[in-house]
Amino acid sequence: MSSGVQVHSFPTRLAQNVKRDSISRNFARSPIESPSLRLPGTFIRFHYQKQQPISCILKSSLSILAVLGLAAAMIDSGFAESYSHKALYAPNKEYPYFDATQLSLERDAGEFDLEHARFLAEASLLAYVKETEFIEAKLKKAGFPETRFYAHKGTFAFLAIRDTGLVLCFRGSESANMPDFTTDTKIIQAPFKDYGTAHSGFIEALEWVSDSIDADVSQLLEENPRPVWATGHSLGAALAVLYGIHQHEQVSAVYTMGAPRVGGIKFAKNVEKLVPMFRLINDNDIIPRLPTPPFYKHFGSIYFITSENELITDPPFTKLWESRRKGHASLIESLYKQHWKQGDFSGIPIDYLVDHSPRLYAEALLAASKKD
Numbered sequence: 001m002s003s004g005v006q007v008h009s010f011p012t013r014l015a016q017n018v019k020r021d022s023i024s025r026n027f028a029r030s031p032i033e034s035p036s037l038r039l040p041g042t043f044i045r046f047h048y049q050k051q052q053p054i055s056c057i058l059k060s061s062l063s064i065l066a067v068l069g070l071a072a073a074m075i076d077s078g079f080a081e082s083y084s085h086k087a088l089y090a091p092n093k094e095y096p097y098f099d100a101t102q103l104s105l106e107r108d109a110g111e112f113d114l115e116h117a118r119f120l121a122e123a124s125l126l127a128y129v130k131e132t133e134f135i136e137a138k139l140k141k142a143g144f145p146e147t148r149f150y151a152h153k154g155t156f157a158f159l160a161i162r163d164t165g166l167v168l169c170f171r172g173s174e175s176a177n178m179p180d181f182t183t184d185t186k187i188i189q190a191p192f193k194d195y196g197t198a199h200s201g202f203i204e205a206l207e208w209v210s211d212s213i214d215a216d217v218s219q220l221l222e223e224n225p226r227p228v229w230a231t232g233h234s235l236g237a238a239l240a241v242l243y244g245i246h247q248h249e250q251v252s253a254v255y256t257m258g259a260p261r262v263g264g265i266k267f268a269k270n271v272e273k274l275v276p277m278f279r280l281i282n283d284n285d286i287i288p289r290l291p292t293p294p295f296y297k298h299f300g301s302i303y304f305i306t307s308e309n310e311l312i313t314d315p316p317f318t319k320l321w322e323s324r325r326k327g328h329a330s331l332i333e334s335l336y337k338q339h340w341k342q343g344d345f346s347g348i349p350i351d352y353l354v355d356h357s358p359r360l361y362a363e364a365l366l367a368a369s370k371k372d
Helices: 053-073 085-089 114-126 132-141 180-187 200-205 210-223 235-246 265-271 316-340 358-371
Strands: 005-008 037-041 043-046 145-152 153-160 167-172 190-193 198-199 229-232 254-257 278-281 301-305 312-315
Touching: 037 200, 085 358, 114 132, 114 167, 114 254, 114 278, 114 358, 132 145, 132 153, 153 200, 153 210, 153 235, 167 210, 180 200, 180 235, 190 200, 198 200, 198 265, 198 278, 200 235, 229 235, 229 301, 235 254, 278 358, 301 316, 301 358, 312 358
Parallel strands: 005 145, 167 229, 229 254, 254 278, 278 301
Antiparallel strands: 037 043, 145 153, 153 167, 190 198, 301 312
């Protein structure tokens, strides 16, 4: 391993006993968080009955497992390259990381900035690469001379360090990775400090590495106060959210790419103003709609990337519906022209999964910046 790289693997405790979050009987669903979805060839409907809370949890679990199963089934199916699992989700060493974006300090770190979002989306994509030397080299090129790595069980994160800022990035779920799969499906909630209850799997995954991250960040800020950004994609986004809350006095802002819901209603209410939270959602990405209400609730502003690569803050339902309709149609049209017309039926026809790709988040934000 090259110089400047430190690997830590020490567990910590952020939560104690696991208990189910209290269920709000009057939860109001927002249009962007609709609990129903339709996938080609299958139908999943999330329906809750007040008299059957355990049944609700089981249905939510099965819905998540169904989506995960669809994604896993694509791994070895030989899809056309542009929509293959490899192209969308595999560790990507071909992407031109940070060639056209940088983390500027000309604007307030606590305010949403599209340039920051682009940089952090590329960092989130980079986190999936297995070779730490590759990650370190790309971050050095981007102006971060030192990178520290944290790995324990299924959790991986890196801390990119420069005199003017720190970037903490968590890796998301990896295909066929059993620890990640187990983490994602532990949806029973556990206490998270005094804020309420959150996804017990996410809490456990964070506690595997948080002690060593805490020590490094605190030492670096004591030596030289500077902004701290936390980020990640998918599971990594959920861990970034929890870390931002855990260290809200140190973290300047949290940018998430395709983040699932992290905690319950009380939790969301108590933490929504602790740290600036910017939730990026790529059109039909299904993961931000999971786990389902009323047990889980989002918080923080939504930055929605439309099917035409426009970035809209907290869009109205009509704009969401129109964009998502166009997104489904656009994918089918592309598949027809590029694959089906030639007799190739191997492309992924599910926009809910295609739009969750970390690569597409980076590319869509780049396209959005050109329209800005």
